[in-house]
């Protein structure tokens with residue numbers, strides 16, 4: 331009985347955490363934005379755009395090649411001798427056909443080209459004329475996909491970024507004013523208290539999401555802002571607004587560089603400078619407006635009146651694959667453009683004139699972590715908690731599934747008696763309960779975690795916080811809600827099936843399924859940390875769990891399994907949960923006996939299953955070890971898989 335009571339501890343712990351969390355947040359309603367209404371200490375006006383050091387970024391002879399496995403042969407040249415510059419206070423647009431290298435050059439300039447042993451990246455980068463070093467300027471990179479925690483409002487998202495990224499010396503009022511200022515500047519005031527939303531719950535619009543992405547990047551007052559196709563997926567109006575935002579940021583003194591596909595005329599007119607690429611080569615780099623048109627007119631290609639220059643350039647520099655003749659003609663034209671540009675004044679006038687001395691460069695940009703471990707933990711805990719409790723659709727589905735599963739199994743195993751046949755029924759039900767609990771927790775986690783990991787990877791790459799406070803905050807914040815569903819399942823199933831009728835046994839039953847559910851979630855986290863996408867996680871997670879189900883203690887007796895598989899039951903979270911549930915159910919239970927070979931009590935039933943000399947405590951310790959193993963593996967994998975960026979080397983260093 332004492333053993334049976336021991337596993338009640340996790341439920342008490344989860345309940346305790348839930349109570350503490352509720353108490354903590356009862357003082358701050360979840361929907362309320364976390365704005366401190368303190369008066370400014372220093373009376374500074376935060377409404378003006380913060381001053382950023384002006385940066386002129388120039389690049390010289392950037393080459394990027396994909397190499398064969400031998401490391402010598404070049405398979406493809408992604409960037410060919412690219413030179414150019416982006417100036418403070420100006421908006422530079424990188425345009426070119428699909429696959430021309432726009433994203434690649436943007437990644438290179440932002441120091442965020444994903445590292446690969448098969449890529450060779452050479453060239454020189456200069457900031458205000460001096461060789462670029464990693465921490466000499468602040469970079470913001472607005473990626474194509476906008477990834478956010480869907481249940482947080484716009485203001486909460488920005489406030490959290492501000493709390494994590496602004497120096498600890500700033501006051502809460504200053505941070506709050508700073509957030510208000512950014513909301514104002516990016517036109518996000520109207521949707522400030524709207525949740526970001528996702529596919530399940532509609533939140534802010536695509537354009538607002540993009541502007542929120544820019545806003546989050548602006549928190550650190552970057553000098554240079556890179557944006558990869560910021561208008562993709564937006565309607566004309568939203569696209570216009572996003573580009574207007576970038577233009578204003580340029581006018582505020584930022585250096586803004588964006589790649590863009592086929593902008594409409596009104597968007598093109600906002601560009602100050604233009605970098606035209608085709609198949610990794612520069613076709614034109616220089617001022618975007620009349621100069622660009624005059625340059626091509628000088629080459630015999632005049633843009634007709636009332637034609638959008640962006641469309642004109644797109645037609646001019648694209649390779650036409652519709653027929654071999656057209657392909658050859660368009661390729662010749664593009665090659666001629668590349669050749670001409672490489673030898674014109676345009677190609678060199680923006681650079682400092684003298685050939686820069688080769689220096690060893692690193693463009694890896696890592697922000698220093700600004701706040702301490704506990705503050706990171708507290709902020710991330712709040713985010714994880716809000717995300718978990720506000721996710722109504724997911725929680726509704728999970729609770730409905732728990733109730734439905736309990737009702738179905740409860741009806742099938744309705745009020746089991748004490749006949750001999752009920753022994754098999756009990757075993758079947760306990761196995762089904764263990765499998766259902768594990769699968770529900772696993773599928774939920776693998777469905778959600780890979781998306782969250784993508785956000786966390788980005789934030790960690792920026793140095794916003796560490797992995798340990800993130801994981802600790804997530805695990806603790808999700809504990810109460812994670813415990814609620816197995817508890818609901820147990821509370822309905824237990825009386826329906828009339829399992830061992832004792833409050834203590836019910837407490838143990840609930841504790842066992844709760845711990846098992848945490849172990850399955852931990853396994854889901856590990857699977858999510860291992861693979862690149864939700865689809866891959868959804869394929870791998872349940873397949874792995876099937877193996878643990880087969881060796882879950884009911885279908886195969888571990889002693890009868892081939893030697894090579896005998897270790898699997900020891901690591902199967904289903905097996906230990908099933909074992910603990912059986913001991914909890916059968917110990918002390920008497921059965922009706924008619925025949926001499928009938929089993930008179932539960933102890934003998936346990937002997938048959940091979941659980942005779944075990945206890946609930948022992949099984950739960952094993953389950954706890956499995957839980958810790960998956961948590962540790964998740965930590966190790968996320969640590970190992972932290973995004974790494976390709977180092978750029980000076981041309982002569984690479985030879």
Ligand SMILES: Nc1ncnc2c1ncn2[C@@H]1O[C@H](COP(=O)(O)OP(=O)(O)OP(=O)(O)O)[C@@H](O)[C@H]1O
Pocket residue numbers: 396408426427428429430431432433434435446449591
């Ligand atoms: N890490 C990589 N390994 C292999 N090939 C790559 C890698 N990165 C880019 N490429 C290739 O380099 C070329 C340029 O890619 P990039 O994404 O820069 O083009 P893009 O102009 O941005 O295209 P789009 O407009 O379609 O996004 C493509 O052919 C792409 O397949």
